[in-house]
Amino acid sequence: MNQRPDPSRPPLTRELVLRRAVELADDGGLGALTMRSLAQALGVKPMSLYHHVANKEEILDGLVDIVFAEVPLPSDGPWRREMERRAASLRSALGRHPWSVGLLETRTSPGAATLQHHNAVLRVLRQAGFSIEGAGHAYALLDSYIYGFALQEAGLPVGTPDSDPEVVAAMARSFAPSDLPYLAETAMYRVMQPAYAFGDEFGFGLGVILDGLERLLAREGEPASE
Amino acid sequence: MNQRPDPSRPPLTRELVLRRAVELADDGGLGALTMRSLAQALGVKPMSLYHHVANKEEILDGLVDIVFAEVPLPSDGPWRREMERRAASLRSALGRHPWSVGLLETRTSPGAATLQHHNAVLRVLRQAGFSIEGAGHAYALLDSYIYGFALQEAGLPVGTPDSDPEVVAAMARSFAPSDLPYLAETAMYRVMQPAYAFGDEFGFGLGVILDGLERLLAREGEPASE
DNA sequence: GAACCTACCGTACTAAGTACGGGAACGGTA
DNA sequence: TACCGTTCCCGTACTTAGTACGGTAGGTTC
Numbered sequence: 001m002n003q004r005p006d007p008s009r010p011p012l013t014r015e016l017v018l019r020r021a022v023e024l025a026d027d028g029g030l031g032a033l034t035m036r037s038l039a040q041a042l043g044v045k046p047m048s049l050y051h052h053v054a055n056k057e058e059i060l061d062g063l064v065d066i067v068f069a070e071v072p073l074p075s076d077g078p079w080r081r082e083m084e085r086r087a088a089s090l091r092s093a094l095g096r097h098p099w100s101v102g103l104l105e106t107r108t109s110p111g112a113a114t115l116q117h118h119n120a121v122l123r124v125l126r127q128a129g130f131s132i133e134g135a136g137h138a139y140a141l142l143d144s145y146i147y148g149f150a151l152q153e154a155g156l157p158v159g160t161p162d163s164d165p166e167v168v169a170a171m172a173r174s175f176a177p178s179d180l181p182y183l184a185e186t187a188m189y190r191v192m193q194p195a196y197a198f199g200d201e202f203g204f205g206l207g208v209i210l211d212g213l214e215r216l217l218a219r220e221g222e223p224a225s226e
Numbered sequence: 227m228n229q230r231p232d233p234s235r236p237p238l239t240r241e242l243v244l245r246r247a248v249e250l251a252d253d254g255g256l257g258a259l260t261m262r263s264l265a266q267a268l269g270v271k272p273m274s275l276y277h278h279v280a281n282k283e284e285i286l287d288g289l290v291d292i293v294f295a296e297v298p299l300p301s302d303g304p305w306r307r308e309m310e311r312r313a314a315s316l317r318s319a320l321g322r323h324p325w326s327v328g329l330l331e332t333r334t335s336p337g338a339a340t341l342q343h344h345n346a347v348l349r350v351l352r353q354a355g356f357s358i359e360g361a362g363h364a365y366a367l368l369d370s371y372i373y374g375f376a377l378q379e380a381g382l383p384v385g386t387p388d389s390d391p392e393v394v395a396a397m398a399r400s401f402a403p404s405d406l407p408y409l410a411e412t413a414m415y416r417v418m419q420p421a422y423a424f425g426d427e428f429g430f431g432l433g434v435i436l437d438g439l440e441r442l443l444a445r446e447g448e449p450a451s452e
Numbered sequence: 453g454a455a456c457c458t459a460c461c462g463t464a465c466t467a468a469g470t471a472c473g474g475g476a477a478c479g480g481t482a
Numbered sequence: 483t484a485c486c487g488t489t490c491c492c493g494t495a496c497t498t499a500g501t502a503c504g505g506t507a508g509g510t511t512c
Contacts, residue, residue, distance in 0.1 A: 035499075036499075046461090144378060182346075183345040205370060271493080472494090
């Protein structure tokens, strides 16, 4: 019937569609992102979206790439500092978009930003002196940690503080402390520490890992290994 | 109309429903698990399921707990060996049920098996000499790594071997090696190693982490810290 | 001015979750 | 034997998704 009912609305583009999709997923989760809701958010009818993306799968692939695009590429500083920075930005990007962690499991075709990101990280590691294999080890270890941490954070009820009274109460209802004394002990300890936030654990684990990688790097320097 | 069209079929139970649900998810992914498909697999009509579970959410919660129930509880051996064992079993359980990794992100109410599992792990760590806080650090670090690793493994196309020719080909199509030299380098290296499998990375990272925790434990022994 | 293209929409089909209201057998109980 | 409650199950139907199919209005091209 009509081409553009409201001519003041800018024409749809793939970029615009993806950006709005991110917003919808951010508040409301992936469940709130439907072709219909997305169309409505864009002031458009559902089927119009299909002129800019092939299907919903393609939108989901695009979303992952947008998240990676938000993580600044590491640059030329000392490798350990660069990796710390990257870990922090990646974690915060995953935290800003909690749905992205779940998506990583299913999305198998990386986008351009994702590939560039991987390349930049490998560059830092290689130039720091890691062997190809060592860089692979290091990268797998770092990313496993970061993803896993983000996954656990995403599983917590909204606020980062683990001491959310409702959660503690729900937990207390679900088991008798005497049956699970060690769990109860830790739960107690955390409740008593009003400042405790699970997010603070991140730095600790990252430190352990980077220390380990530093040792690996030193060992790779020696010719003894092979 | 009729109560049980096929009297030879055992009556539905919550357990039976959940077990079949696991099977459906195992082959076919979470997407293949619908109330309708589940009912059909059980030889029953969809609405019958609702007499044993409140809704699909409850099924999903149950699935996570089943996965944890498959992981043997650690026992009284040396903590490092117990943690290695647990890491291996947990990873393999997550690998057998790749959908479970994604579920962890959304499921927030742990089941009985899950709670018992946490308790048993904390017990090992505490009895090994970790402080409450140290055990928390250690646990968060270990699980982040294990979950994250499983997440990355789940993201790989079915077979564990990263050298799956189709994937490599798809990657090669999606970027010019000269633009992403470091990524290309690693991709090449892996293709040339026919034996390379991402799964083999697991032990490396775990070793780094356990080494770090061992040092932490030694440090906690000293009184200097506080 | 005919053919084509771009951007969009209307309609309609299919699959999924599930509310609602039975109904058939079985076990008391009287 | 008649009545009744309980357990397990089913039929129907509503709602919300994704998306195939086939337009249509306005530009663009020759």
